[in-house]
Amino acid sequence: xxxxxxxxxxxxxKQSKVLFSGxxxxxxxxxxxxxxxxxxxxxxRKKAYRIQYTKKRLTALPQFYGYYLxxxxxxxxxxxxxxxxxxxxTIVKLLILSDYSNQGYLDNELNLIYEKxxxxxxxxxxxxxxxxxxxxAKKYLNLRSIAQSxxxxxxxxxxxxxxxxxxxxxxxxxxTREPVEKFLKAVLFTxxxxxxxxxxxIIFSLIFQTIDFFKVIPLFxxxxxxxWYPAKAxxxxxxxxxxxxxxxxxxxxxxxFAGTFFIAFIAMCVAIPIGLMSGIYLAEYASIKVRxxxxxxxxxxxxxxxxxxGFFAALTVGPFLKEIGNSMGLDVSAExxxxxxxxxxxxxxxxxxxxxxxxxxxxxxxxxxxxxxxxATKSETIKKVIFPAALPGIVGSILLGVSRAxxxxxxxxxxxxxxxxxxxxxxxxxSTITAQIVxxxxxxxxxxxxxxxxxxxLGMSLFLVTLCLNIVALRVVxxxxxxxx
Amino acid sequence: xxxxxxxxxxxxxxxxxRFRLYGQSAIFMALxxxxxxxxxxxxxxxxxxxKTWLIVPVTFDAELMMLEQNPSxxxxxxxxxxxxxxxxxxxxxxxxxxxxxxxxxxxxxxxxEREIKRELLNDxxxxxxxxxxxxxxxxxxxxxxxxxxxxxxPEDQRRVTDYQLKIFDxxxxxxxxxxxxxxxxxxxxxxxxxxxxxxxxxFMGSIFSILxxxxxxxxxxxxxxxxxxxxxxxxxxxxFIEVNINNLAAVPSIVFGLLGLGILLAVxxxxxxxxxxxxxxxxxxxxxxxxxxxxxxxxxxxxxxxEAALAMGASKMQTTMHHTVPLSMPGTLSGTIIxxxxxxxxxxxxxxxxxxxxxxxIPGSPLDPAASLPVQIYIWAESAERGFVEKVxxxxxxxxxxxxxxxxxxxxxxxxxxxxxx
Numbered sequence: 001x002x003x004x005x006x007x008x009x010x011x012x013x014k015q016s017k018v019l020f021s022g023x024x025x026x027x028x029x030x031x032x033x034x035x036x037x038x039x040x041x042x043x044x045r046k047k048a049y050r051i052q053y054t055k056k057r058l059t060a061l062p063q064f065y066g067y068y069l070x071x072x073x074x075x076x077x078x079x080x081x082x083x084x085x086x087x088x089x090t091i092v093k094l095l096i097l098s099d100y101s102n103q104g105y106l107d108n109e110l111n112l113i114y115e116k117x118x119x120x121x122x123x124x125x126x127x128x129x130x131x132x133x134x135x136x137a138k139k140y141l142n143l144r145s146i147a148q149s150x151x152x153x154x155x156x157x158x159x160x161x162x163x164x165x166x167x168x169x170x171x172x173x174x175x176t177r178e179p180v181e182k183f184l185k186a187v188l189f190t191x192x193x194x195x196x197x198x199x200x201x202i203i204f205s206l207i208f209q210t211i212d213f214f215k216v217i218p219l220f221x222x223x224x225x226x227x228w229y230p231a232k233a234x235x236x237x238x239x240x241x242x243x244x245x246x247x248x249x250x251x252x253x254x255x256x257f258a259g260t261f262f263i264a265f266i267a268m269c270v271a272i273p274i275g276l277m278s279g280i281y282l283a284e285y286a287s288i289k290v291r292x293x294x295x296x297x298x299x300x301x302x303x304x305x306x307x308x309x310g311f312f313a314a315l316t317v318g319p320f321l322k323e324i325g326n327s328m329g330l331d332v333s334a335e336x337x338x339x340x341x342x343x344x345x346x347x348x349x350x351x352x353x354x355x356x357x358x359x360x361x362x363x364x365x366x367x368x369x370x371x372x373x374x375x376a377t378k379s380e381t382i383k384k385v386i387f388p389a390a391l392p393g394i395v396g397s398i399l400l401g402v403s404r405a406x407x408x409x410x411x412x413x414x415x416x417x418x419x420x421x422x423x424x425x426x427x428x429x430x431s432t433i434t435a436q437i438v439x440x441x442x443x444x445x446x447x448x449x450x451x452x453x454x455x456x457x458l459g460m461s462l463f464l465v466t467l468c469l470n471i472v473a474l475r476v477v478x479x480x481x482x483x484x485x
Numbered sequence: 486x487x488x489x490x491x492x493x494x495x496x497x498x499x500x501x502x503r504f505r506l507y508g509q510s511a512i513f514m515a516l517x518x519x520x521x522x523x524x525x526x527x528x529x530x531x532x533x534x535x536k537t538w539l540i541v542p543v544t545f546d547a548e549l550m551m552l553e554q555n556p557s558x559x560x561x562x563x564x565x566x567x568x569x570x571x572x573x574x575x576x577x578x579x580x581x582x583x584x585x586x587x588x589x590x591x592x593x594x595x596x597x598e599r600e601i602k603r604e605l606l607n608d609x610x611x612x613x614x615x616x617x618x619x620x621x622x623x624x625x626x627x628x629x630x631x632x633x634x635x636x637x638x639p640e641d642q643r644r645v646t647d648y649q650l651k652i653f654d655x656x657x658x659x660x661x662x663x664x665x666x667x668x669x670x671x672x673x674x675x676x677x678x679x680x681x682x683x684x685x686x687x688f689m690g691s692i693f694s695i696l697x698x699x700x701x702x703x704x705x706x707x708x709x710x711x712x713x714x715x716x717x718x719x720x721x722x723x724x725f726i727e728v729n730i731n732n733l734a735a736v737p738s739i740v741f742g743l744l745g746l747g748i749l750l751a752v753x754x755x756x757x758x759x760x761x762x763x764x765x766x767x768x769x770x771x772x773x774x775x776x777x778x779x780x781x782x783x784x785x786x787x788x789x790x791x792e793a794a795l796a797m798g799a800s801k802m803q804t805t806m807h808h809t810v811p812l813s814m815p816g817t818l819s820g821t822i823i824x825x826x827x828x829x830x831x832x833x834x835x836x837x838x839x840x841x842x843x844x845x846x847i848p849g850s851p852l853d854p855a856a857s858l859p860v861q862i863y864i865w866a867e868s869a870e871r872g873f874v875e876k877v878x879x880x881x882x883x884x885x886x887x888x889x890x891x892x893x894x895x896x897x898x899x900x901x902x903x904x905x906x907x
Contacts, residue, residue: 181802185716191708192717195729195776198769202740205747274511281508298515303888305830307859308526308881311866315874316525346518353515377497379504400735407737409833410859414866434739434833441742441837447751459743463736470735471728 025148029081029155036159037074044069047170060177068176071183072166077159084151092143096136206463209447209456216450217251222457225252228420228431230440230451251454253461255422259430263341263412264405266426270345271401275352276394282353283360284382295354302350310414313343318415325427333417338426340416344408348401355400359393359477360386362484393480399473403466409434433462526885530878536667536680537622537630539593539656543573543601544615552612561606570598573618577652588649594621594680619663624679624872626653630662634871644871670879674845675861679872682865684880686847690760690840690855691829697764697851698828702771703821707810709772710779710817715805734773741770742837750838758839758854766834771824778820782813787906815902819895826891830884832859858884 041063048065052058058065096117097110105113113133120129120137121144170176214222227249278298282291318339325332332338363386371381387394417429418439431439440455547553549572550564574593575586597620604618605611625645628634630653640647656662673683717723745766749755755762786809794804835841840860848855856864862880865873 177800181800184802184806185712188708188712188716191705192712192726194705194709194772195726195733198733198744198772199729201748201769202736202744205744205751206740209747274514277508277511278515281505281512285505285508286512294512294516297519298512301515301519303826303830303892304522305832305859305862305884305888307830307832307862307866308885311862311877311881312522312525314866315529315877346515349515349518377501379501380497382504403735404737407739409737409739410863413833414863434737437739437743438833438836441746442841456743456747459740463740466735466737466740467732470732474728474731474735 025152026085029152033074033077033081033155033159036077036163037070040073040163041066041070043167044170047167051171059173059175064176064180065170067180069163069166069170071180073159073163075183076162077155080158081151081155084155088147088151092140092147095143096140099136099139100132202463206456206460209453210460212448213450213453213457216453221249222251222253224254225249226254226422227252228255228436230436230454251450253458255420256431256433256436256458257461258422258424259337259416259420260406260432260434262424262426262430263337263344263416263432264402266337266341267344267348267405267408268398268402270342271348271352271405272398274345275349275401276356278349279353279356280360280382280387283357284378284386295357298353299350301346302354304347306347306408306410307414309343309347310410310412313339313411313415317343321427330427332427333429335415335417335429336427337416337430340412341426343415344405344411347408347411348404351404352397352401355397355477356390356394359390359397359480362393362481363389364484390480392476392483396473396477396480399469399476403469403473406432406469407434407462407466409438413438433458437462526878526881529875530882532631532633533670533875533879534667535631535664536669537627538619538663538665539622539626540617540661540663541573541577541593541620542615543569543604543618544576545569545605545611545613546572547612550612556609556612558609561609564602564605566598566602566605570601573601577656585648588646589652592623592626592649592653594623594678596621596681617661621669621680622662624870627680628871628875629653630657630664631875633875670876674847675843675856675864676845677843679868679870679876682873682876684858684861684883686844687856687858687861687880688883689848690763690844690860691857693760693848693851693855694763694767694835694857695825695829697761698767698771699821699825701765702768702775702824705768706772706775706821707779707817710776710783711805711810713776714780714783715809716801730773730776733769734777738770738831739833739837741766742834744769745834745838756852756854758842758844759852760840760848760855760857761851762838763835763840763857764851766838767828767831770831770834771821771828774824774827775817775821778824779813779817782816782820782903783809785816785906786812812904815898815904819899822891822895822898826888826895829857829891830859830888832857832863835860836863858887 043066045062045066047069048058048062052062093114096114100110100113113136116133117136117140120133121140229250278294282295286294314335318334318336321336321339322332322334367385367389368381371385376384412432412435416431416435418431418435419429420431420436421428423430437455437458440451446452546569547556549568550566552560552564556564571586571590574589574597575581577589578585581589600620601618604616622630625634625643626649629636629645629650634643634645636643636650645653653662669681670683671688672685673681674686675684676682713723713726717726745762749762749765750757755765790808790812791804794808795801799807835857840854840856841864842854842856843864844854844856846853858880862877862884865877865880
């Protein structure tokens with residue numbers, strides 16, 4: 001069935017086909033800049049060689065002249081190019097929508113108009129074409145072609161101007177090594193900011209949604225409410241106004257926080273004894289040969305993806321526990337907290353064992369020798385001398401393990417329940433922060449919906465809790481290392 | 486007095502032995518877990534590498550296919566294969582009524598039409614003749630043949646009917662059921678039907694994500710590590726960067742998923758469900774791992790190398806770029822590979838950015854929607870059909886295989902190329 005207005009689409013399509021499509025133009029321009037950067041290196045070096053040929057002394061190795069010219073040629077053009085790519089769509093959108101201002105359109109209506117305009121100009125539009133949109137589409141194509149040709153002109157002239165400037169500056173007594181090295185150092189410094197940028201990005205992505213969430217749901221209800229039932233908030237029709245009373249008693253996070261810590265607790269009950277004892281054994285008792293094989297084998301446990309653990313917990317451990325429980329007359333859920341926590345504990349064993357192994361081996365030998373000289377057995381030495389000495393480090397490693405247990409997602413999503421029960425019975429199912437985030441955000445998300453925002457609020461609390469744990473743990477471990485180094 | 490002392494000593498020795506035993510049993514338990522784990526995965530997964538085929542005689546009846554005399558290649562392409570496909574299945578039991586014919590049809594995958602078509606296109610002279618054609622069995626029969634299906638269940642709890650089982654057993658007796666290597670598991674994209682589902686789409690998705698991740702994380706991390714280790718002045722700001730890096734290494738992966746969702750998808754409007762976004766998200770996660778590994782291996786380069794280069798008149802930058810960094814590369818590379826292996830196994834952040842969508846095409850670029858291997862494991866593990874259980878295990882085996890190869894590679898680089906200084 002042909003839709004109305006589609007006869008116009010081929011016209012627009014053809015017109016946009018005549019020009020380069022935006023992407024291929026960008027690609028061509030980008031490759032051109034890169035190629036020019038490379039060739040200008042050879043020009044710069046050649047000029048340096050020529051200067052050398054005239055028996056004048058150079059102030060730097062010839063290749064620095066090449067780098068110098070290449071940087072001057074490519075970098076300004078590249079900066080203009082990227083700035084253009086970032087700002088062009090916004091400016092074009094503003095220009096297009098300026099026709100529609102003062103007509104009382106809402107923001108999302110304007111967005112819709114813009115999207116329609118864009119798809120019509122691409123020839124992919126299949127709805128009804130109003131004259132307004134047709135005019136905008138023409139204007140859009142017009143603006144785009146102006147923007148593209150001016151971009152080419154500006155980028156090329158930037159290359160020529162800055163390249164010529166740099167080429168002229170190359171002479172026997174021009175300094176080229178220092179600026180090149182300064183530039184490289186600046187690049188290195190920028191790269192080191194990536195870590196900070198990531199942290200800032202995390203905080204930014206979480207904070208706005210979280211604030212919006214707490215505008216609808218009072219912080220008190222979130223932190224102290226005992227009913228978590230976000231599905232209730234989803235039935236809402238988007239045209240309805242926000243009704244705060246609908247959300248009361250829906251977003252109480254206590255059951256989720258409790259479930260998170262409960263499952264983490266179960267995990268640590270498995271991981272601490274096994275991890276710690278194997279760490280101690282590997283560090284103090286094991287022969288070199290045992291150590292050589294056992295250590296990497298245990299560390300395999302840390303390399304297995306968590307989704308695999310989740311599958312294992314859901315397919316094997318859960319039903320297994322249920323069967324045992326049934327044979328003892330207990331009512332065990334197939335998605336019990338015990339199954340998820342237990343498997344999570346297995347996953348954390350290697351973290352605790354290898355960290356405590358490191359910590360114990362770094363306790364100075366003199367402490368051991370002193371204890372042996374007093375006639376203590378090996379286990380007494382470990383229990384009464386080495387363990388207390390290594391305690392801060394061990395606590396640090398356990399805290400890192402807890403932080404990992406709290407942040408673990410896939411095992412809980414697959415093996416534990418998704419309904420948030422407030423329970424301390426390990427045989428029932430509970431839910432965790434991470435599992436709720438996945439449950440809420442899987443599939444399509446509507447930003448602006450309290451349910452989606454709730455996931456970000458949960459993410460924020462998860463981030464803060466693990467951040468505190470990590471900072472404390474890292475500080476403890478660091479202090480400990482400094483003590484014995 | 487003396488006896489008392491001896492008793493005490495014995496007690497202490499016993500305590501010593503007990504403590505030692507605790508340690509041994511802890512290690513033993515960890516290794517037992519590992520063994521059970523691997524055994525379980527392999528024992529459920531190995532059968533997925535075999536696929537059951539029904540060998541069914543098909544009569545290529547030109548009339549039923551609506552073909553005229555001497556059909557061209559295009560005619561063969563457009564011909565109607567459904568009727569002959571249906572007829573050949575119905576012919577398995579000449580006395581079948583209509584319901585039973587339907588059940589017969591459901592003994593093979595819905596691909597059977599295409600499989601018959603492929604046969605004819607390979608050999609157009611078959612028109613009017615009868616030939617035995619290999620048809621993919623339905624996943625339930627596949628499971629029956631592999632012995633994973635409880636046949637003694639009452640009929641209403643099974644997806645295979647008694648009638649289907651009867652015909653199937655007849656075929657088995659006639660030798661018309663064959664189990665062959667399951668190539669389609671590696672070449673087909675995901676499907677809702679277990680017998681046709683393959684890992685090609687998720688595999689390509691993983692490859693693209695990891696490539697994007699490598700292309701972003703490696704250069705940035707190495708440059709950052711060089712700055713922090715070789716150039717950075719010791720001040721508050723660099724301390725802050727360090728704290729940041731160490732913290733990022735311990736931030737839960739799902740938070741990075743929220744970052745991808747909140748910034749990459751919502752603010753930068755990058756396309757959802759694509760390996761591009763997945764790769765960027767993963768690169769932010771692996772960044773700290775690579776930075777830490779690279780710094781450690783830069784630190785391991787002895788100062789004498791730097792001093793010698795500086796003494797020869799090299800600048801600080803030349804010393805670093807020409808001597809220190811190349812010498813640190815083996816350690817950096819093996820750290821990078823280990824970081825990428827971690828990223829390859831990551832699931833939660835990819836789910837949040839929508840790589841969990843059902844994709845039944847093989848992605849050709851990082852901009853096409855795709856899943857990844859771990860996400861595929863999750864998707865299949867959540868499916869109810871029995872046929873997916875072995876697929877999940879097989880997919881896990883493929884994933885673990887990759888991780889083992891990557892880790893071995895990292896080890897080899899480290900041991901082969903790293904210089905020992907002392």
